[in-house]
Amino acid sequence: MFKNYLIIALKVFQKRKFFTFINLFGIVLTMSVLVVGLTLLENYIYPGHAEKNHDNMLSVSYLRALNKERTQSSSSDPGYYFLNKYVKPLKSADKVSIFSSPRMVSVYLDGQQVKSRMRLTDADYFSILDFNFKQGSAYQQDDFEQGRSVAVINQHTKSLLFNDGNAIGEKIKFDEKVFTVVGVVDNVSLLEQDAYSDIWVPYTTAPSSSYKTDFMGGWGALIYVDSEDKRQFIQSEYINALKNHFEPYASTGSDTVYATVYSTADTKFSRLARDINNSRTFDTGDDQLLLMLGLIAIAFMLLPSINMINLNVSRILERSTEIGVRKSFGASSGHLVIQFLIENILLTLIGAAVSLIISIGILEYIEYLGLIPYAELSINTSVVVITLVLSIFFGTLSGIYPAYRMSKLNPVIALKGAA
Amino acid sequence: MIKLNNVNKTYFTDKIETIALHNISLEVETGEFVSIMGPSGCGKSTLLNIIGLLDKPNEGSITLEQENVEQYKEKQLAKIRNEKIGFIFQGFHLIPELRVIDNVELPLLYRKISSKKRRELALEALEKVGLSARSHHFPSQLSGGQQQRVAIARAITGKPSLLLADEPTGNLDSHMGDEIMQILEDLNKNENTTIIMVTHDDDEAKRTDRLIRVFDGQLIH
Structure with a gap:
């Protein structure tokens, strides 16, 4: 089932190039800023050289x-x-x-x-x-x-x-x-x-x-x-x-x-x-900083999420026949929600992977410019893991509502392509 | 096999009330091949959708294999559709992004069976419609008749006891239409599959066991 969902997702991305580009653009822009910010924060809080203890x-x-x-x-x-x-x-x-x-x-x-x-x-x-x-x-x-x-x-x-x-x-x-x-x-x-x-x-x-x-x-x-x-x-x-x-x-x-x-x-x-x-x-305000970082990350991700929700909802019409067919052959609303969420999460994961590559370039450029003297900024495993977790969260956040809307389509109307 | 008792279906829009089906009572036995005919807009497709549990009547009861499905929730209906009913549509409705084999496997995705078994069953169904050689093609690489055969394979891959075909030859020329009818007849005779088919073609209707005529949402006897 998972493979089928992945194939469909990749084909849809290929077929709807402009949609994929717009969505990826938003994700990559946001995630790149987050990855660079996280890497700087991580290098500061968990230094790896003289202050490694x-x-x-x-x-x-x-x-x-x-x-x-x-x-x-x-x-x-x-x-x-x-x-x-x-x-x-x-x-x-x-x-x-x-x-x-x-x-x-x-x-x-x-x-x-x-x-x-x-x-x-x-x-x-x-x-x-x-x-x-x-x-x-x-x-x-x-x-x-x-x-x-x-x-x-x-x-x-x-x-x-x-x-x-x-x-x-x-x-x-x-x-x-x-x-x-x-x-x-x-x-x-x-x-x-x-x-x-x-x-x-x-x-x-x-x-x-x-x-x-x-x-x-x-x-x-x-x-x-x-x-x-x-x-x-x-x-x-x-x-x-x-x-x-x-x-x-x-x-x-x-x-x-x-x-x-x-x-x-x-x-x-x-x-x-x-x-x-x-x-x-x-009181140094550790809790406030944690809260603030969390809020910044969420607020930052909210904009492309809204963009994705908007695009996804407008795409329901395109996918209505497929939804009707799947429902006819026994897909429950739950199956469809999972399918469209996987699709969305896959897109955000691709976005996260592209962001990681772009961030490596940005960090190298920061090193090259000497903005932070002697900094050796590398993206380590924890930043990669956080980025992937955030992208899954991001994919779920922006996918859940459109997926729910799609799953609730009346199959008869969906089959007519008139959702 | 399936029994409809005093089924009524009315559609409501802002100010208009459209009666699609009025007091329909109908019984189809296991292994029967039934055709439904009637002018456009008379309620044939609505009747088929209600039999296929895709739509719910406003009044009346539906019994499928001794199960009264009237009060069933969406998830339970989905399970019955998956296990007992196969659909064939006039416009084929294959998923263009998926290869033939993956399209045929679709109903099996919603069952707890291994991918190997799914593949086996899908190939078996494709063999029955004579298209196993095209399993790795995409729908766009097939003719209309071949696409409808794939759609039939998809409908039978889960071995449902009831096949619902909504004008299955409507988009095909007479030669291809005849091929499709032949496949449906074979399924009915060899596998005892109950088939209910909406058609506009008198010749096709004559090839079925029984003809039901619908006019203005009512059965004509």
């Missing part, structure tokens, strides 16, 4: 501080002082790393100047993140404590400065200081926000130690736990620490005294949720 990591990247009267507030990424005082001492954390946001520096080598992003980190940074070292290794705790001028660079920077040769032991100069390259790592995409940079150096090499008193701005922290179960525990521990043990902080350069702070230890998803929801409390 994301299930064991929490990130502190946001701080909002208010005065006692709650009349003044500031929010940005946290400062070193804040992270060192409230994140570093968390008891349940197995490791904590504090690092700066990347900033642009001009790197000099033999009169050559290269613009690169540079991040200040501690030594634990490299034990929490899983960088792929192509040459050398990370700087060690001893290098960090002694403030040695050592640097890890990425493959891109190495190619710019040293071509294909060995970079280990080479000297590079920036911020009026000379650094010895000790490691070369694979490029890490901007989507891996805490790992992304071109150059990493110990923050103990910073020209000034003024960062140590910064309450807000310019820094982030990664918390590593050896089991996923501990993540929630740490999140609560951190919030409790801020709620119960926060000591009012007098902002330098102004009269403001911060009495209340909001900050959370986020998973990749909750960090995205907060950014999108612009959440300013301890």
Whole structure:
């Protein structure tokens, strides 16, 4: 029976080329946008390179501080002082790393100047993140404590400065200081926000130690736990620490005294949720983001669905003789609903397959344009599965009503082709 | 085999009420070959549709093989149509996208039988109408007579006890029409299939066991 339905479906698509094209066009357009969006989201939430142990990591990247009267507030990424005082001492954390946001520096080598992003980190940074070292290794705790001028660079920077040769032991100069390259790592995409940079150096090499008193701005922290179960525990521990043990902080350069702070230890998803929801409390709004993504997907699919419903209903007349014949020979309404649903779902599945191919092209073009630095955007199995599930949902959604209408045709009228 | 008792059928449109059948009582025995004749619009096709359970009467009862089908739901009627009735239409009504063999298999799709068995039964039916060599052709590659033979094969592939033919030779020349009549006669004689056929052709009607005349929705005795 299934084979018969498939043959009929494919023949109908072939015969009604314009109808098939219009329907496929709508599906492909919608699904391609969804696939590209899903791939970007998937690459962000489930990174595969340096942040691949994301299930064991929490990130502190946001701080909002208010005065006692709650009349003044500031929010940005946290400062070193804040992270060192409230994140570093968390008891349940197995490791904590504090690092700066990347900033642009001009790197000099033999009169050559290269613009690169540079991040200040501690030594634990490299034990929490899983960088792929192509040459050398990370700087060690001893290098960090002694403030040695050592640097890890990425493959891109190495190619710019040293071509294909060995970079280990080479000297590079920036911020009026000379650094010895000790490691070369694979490029890490901007989507891996805490790992992304071109150059990493110990923050103990910073020209000034003024960062140590910064309450807000310019820094982030990664918390590593050896089991996923501990993540929630740490999140609560951190919030409790801020709620119960926060000591009012007098902002330098102004009269403001911060009495209340909001900050959370986020998973990749909750960090995205907060950014999108612009959440300013301890609740990052994960549920709202999930709901929003679901609604966007449905709203997005609704338009081509309505288009398909419209086209399918108008095609009832064309198929009425076939419906009449099938009913005469014993097809029940259920049989016909299934037949037309299979037809519709097959069309959306073809659309999904075409969308996946087109999306590969779009993603390669995004990589080519460098819109997301160092991104290697590939469509993985979960995106393919989600796309296929969505297309089946989409096919059912747009097919059920026309299929029901067709199945309810009076066979006598249908046989006359006068439905 | 089939019994109609005081069957009435009226069609209602906005303001017009059209009586299609009026107090029809009719009994057809198993193995009979009955023809129905009458002028256009007299209710022949409506009668055939009601016998074939494609349409429901407003009043009266229908008994098919001792089963009173009056109160049957759509799904039950579909099952009876599938197992007990075969239809042959004037316009053949083959599905152009499907090959001959797939068209013939169509009634069997709605039964729980394997695809292998379906194929066997369809080929058997095609053999009976002498078209097994054309099983992989498409309907458009066949002549009108051949298409109607395929339609007959489709009607008999599920081995129904009742065949309903609505002007089966109406679209064919006399030679092809004769071939179709011959097949129907063979089915009736050799397999004891009950056949009810609507026709406009006196010669064809004479070849059947009994002629029923319909005029203005009533039987004329």
